[in-house]
Amino acid sequence: MKNITKIVAPILILGLFLYGVTHFSFDEKIQEPILRKEVIKVHNGYGYQIFSGEKLLVQQEFIPAVRGNQPFQSAKDARKVANLVIKKIQDRTSPQVSVDELKELEIVFSGQ
Structure with a gap:
Protein backbone atom coordinates (compact mmCIF):
# COMPACT_ATOMS: atom_id res chain seq x y z
CA MET A 1 0.00 0.00 0.00
CA LYS A 2 2.89 2.37 0.75
CA ASN A 3 4.27 1.91 -2.75
CA ILE A 4 0.95 2.85 -4.34
CA THR A 5 0.75 6.02 -2.21
CA LYS A 6 4.27 7.00 -3.30
CA ILE A 7 3.20 6.73 -6.95
CA VAL A 8 -0.36 8.09 -6.76
CA ALA A 9 0.34 11.14 -4.56
CA PRO A 10 2.77 12.86 -7.00
CA ILE A 11 0.50 12.05 -9.95
CA LEU A 12 -2.50 13.46 -8.11
CA ILE A 13 -0.60 16.64 -7.18
CA LEU A 14 0.64 17.06 -10.76
CA GLY A 15 -2.88 16.50 -12.11
CA LEU A 16 -4.37 19.13 -9.77
CA PHE A 17 -1.61 21.56 -10.73
CA LEU A 18 -2.21 21.09 -14.46
CA TYR A 19 -5.97 21.42 -13.96
CA GLY A 20 -5.48 24.72 -12.14
CA VAL A 21 -3.09 26.07 -14.77
CA THR A 22 -5.38 25.27 -17.69
CA HIS A 23 -8.64 26.37 -16.07
CA PHE A 24 -7.55 29.52 -14.33
CA SER A 25 -4.69 30.95 -16.40
CA PHE A 26 -5.98 30.49 -19.92
CA ASP A 27 -9.66 31.23 -19.32
CA GLU A 28 -9.02 34.71 -17.97
CA LYS A 29 -7.98 37.24 -20.57
CA ILE A 30 -5.59 39.92 -19.42
CA GLN A 31 -7.21 43.20 -20.31
CA GLU A 32 -5.11 46.23 -20.99
CA PRO A 33 -6.44 49.39 -19.38
CA ILE A 34 -8.36 51.58 -21.78
Whole structure:
Protein backbone atom coordinates (compact mmCIF):
# COMPACT_ATOMS: atom_id res chain seq x y z
CA MET A 1 0.00 0.00 0.00
CA LYS A 2 2.89 2.37 0.75
CA ASN A 3 4.27 1.91 -2.75
CA ILE A 4 0.95 2.85 -4.34
CA THR A 5 0.75 6.02 -2.21
CA LYS A 6 4.27 7.00 -3.30
CA ILE A 7 3.20 6.73 -6.95
CA VAL A 8 -0.36 8.09 -6.76
CA ALA A 9 0.34 11.14 -4.56
CA PRO A 10 2.77 12.86 -7.00
CA ILE A 11 0.50 12.05 -9.95
CA LEU A 12 -2.50 13.46 -8.11
CA ILE A 13 -0.60 16.64 -7.18
CA LEU A 14 0.64 17.06 -10.76
CA GLY A 15 -2.88 16.50 -12.11
CA LEU A 16 -4.37 19.13 -9.77
CA PHE A 17 -1.61 21.56 -10.73
CA LEU A 18 -2.21 21.09 -14.46
CA TYR A 19 -5.97 21.42 -13.96
CA GLY A 20 -5.48 24.72 -12.14
CA VAL A 21 -3.09 26.07 -14.77
CA THR A 22 -5.38 25.27 -17.69
CA HIS A 23 -8.64 26.37 -16.07
CA PHE A 24 -7.55 29.52 -14.33
CA SER A 25 -4.69 30.95 -16.40
CA PHE A 26 -5.98 30.49 -19.92
CA ASP A 27 -9.66 31.23 -19.32
CA GLU A 28 -9.02 34.71 -17.97
CA LYS A 29 -7.98 37.24 -20.57
CA ILE A 30 -5.59 39.92 -19.42
CA GLN A 31 -7.21 43.20 -20.31
CA GLU A 32 -5.11 46.23 -20.99
CA PRO A 33 -6.44 49.39 -19.38
CA ILE A 34 -8.36 51.58 -21.78
CA LEU A 35 -6.46 54.79 -22.36
CA ARG A 36 -8.27 57.93 -23.40
CA LYS A 37 -7.26 61.50 -24.07
CA GLU A 38 -8.86 64.84 -23.45
CA VAL A 39 -7.72 68.07 -25.06
CA ILE A 40 -7.74 70.89 -22.53
CA LYS A 41 -7.79 74.65 -22.96
CA VAL A 42 -4.86 76.34 -21.24
CA HIS A 43 -3.73 79.95 -21.17
CA ASN A 44 -2.90 80.98 -24.77
CA GLY A 45 -3.49 77.53 -26.29
CA TYR A 46 -4.15 73.87 -25.67
CA GLY A 47 -2.76 70.89 -23.81
CA TYR A 48 -3.89 67.32 -23.21
CA GLN A 49 -4.58 64.79 -20.51
CA ILE A 50 -4.31 61.02 -20.76
CA PHE A 51 -6.41 58.80 -18.50
CA SER A 52 -6.40 55.11 -17.69
CA GLY A 53 -10.00 54.57 -16.69
CA GLU A 54 -10.60 57.45 -14.30
CA LYS A 55 -6.94 57.75 -13.26
CA LEU A 56 -5.03 60.72 -14.69
CA LEU A 57 -1.71 59.47 -16.07
CA VAL A 58 -0.45 62.52 -17.96
CA GLN A 59 -1.29 66.20 -17.85
CA GLN A 60 0.64 68.02 -20.56
CA GLU A 61 -0.03 71.76 -20.67
CA PHE A 62 2.95 72.57 -22.87
CA ILE A 63 4.50 71.09 -25.99
CA PRO A 64 6.94 68.41 -24.82
CA ALA A 65 10.61 68.52 -25.91
CA VAL A 66 10.37 72.25 -26.75
CA ARG A 67 12.16 74.97 -24.78
CA GLY A 68 9.99 77.25 -22.75
CA ASN A 69 6.40 76.73 -21.82
CA GLN A 70 4.75 76.76 -25.23
CA PRO A 71 1.19 75.49 -25.31
CA PHE A 72 -0.11 73.81 -28.44
CA GLN A 73 -1.48 76.36 -30.90
CA SER A 74 -4.43 74.16 -31.84
CA ALA A 75 -6.54 71.41 -30.33
CA LYS A 76 -5.65 69.31 -33.38
CA ASP A 77 -1.92 69.52 -32.56
CA ALA A 78 -2.54 68.56 -28.92
CA ARG A 79 -4.67 65.61 -30.06
CA LYS A 80 -1.97 64.34 -32.47
CA VAL A 81 0.70 64.32 -29.76
CA ALA A 82 -1.67 62.74 -27.22
CA ASN A 83 -2.36 59.95 -29.74
CA LEU A 84 1.39 59.40 -30.16
CA VAL A 85 1.91 59.20 -26.40
CA ILE A 86 -0.99 56.74 -26.01
CA LYS A 87 0.48 54.53 -28.74
CA LYS A 88 3.86 54.57 -26.98
CA ILE A 89 2.28 53.62 -23.66
CA GLN A 90 0.36 50.78 -25.31
CA ASP A 91 3.56 49.60 -27.03
CA ARG A 92 5.29 49.71 -23.62
CA THR A 93 7.95 52.13 -24.87
CA SER A 94 9.07 55.40 -23.35
CA PRO A 95 6.30 58.00 -23.74
CA GLN A 96 8.86 60.77 -24.23
CA VAL A 97 8.32 62.84 -27.36
CA SER A 98 11.22 64.20 -29.41
CA VAL A 99 11.48 67.36 -31.49
CA ASP A 100 11.86 65.14 -34.57
CA GLU A 101 8.55 63.42 -33.78
CA LEU A 102 6.87 66.82 -33.35
CA LYS A 103 8.18 67.84 -36.77
CA GLU A 104 6.95 64.55 -38.31
CA LEU A 105 3.49 65.29 -36.89
CA GLU A 106 3.76 68.86 -38.26
CA ILE A 107 3.24 70.41 -34.84
CA VAL A 108 3.62 74.19 -34.92
CA PHE A 109 6.01 75.62 -32.31
CA SER A 110 8.53 78.46 -31.94
CA GLY A 111 12.18 77.71 -32.50
CA GLN A 112 11.70 75.20 -35.31
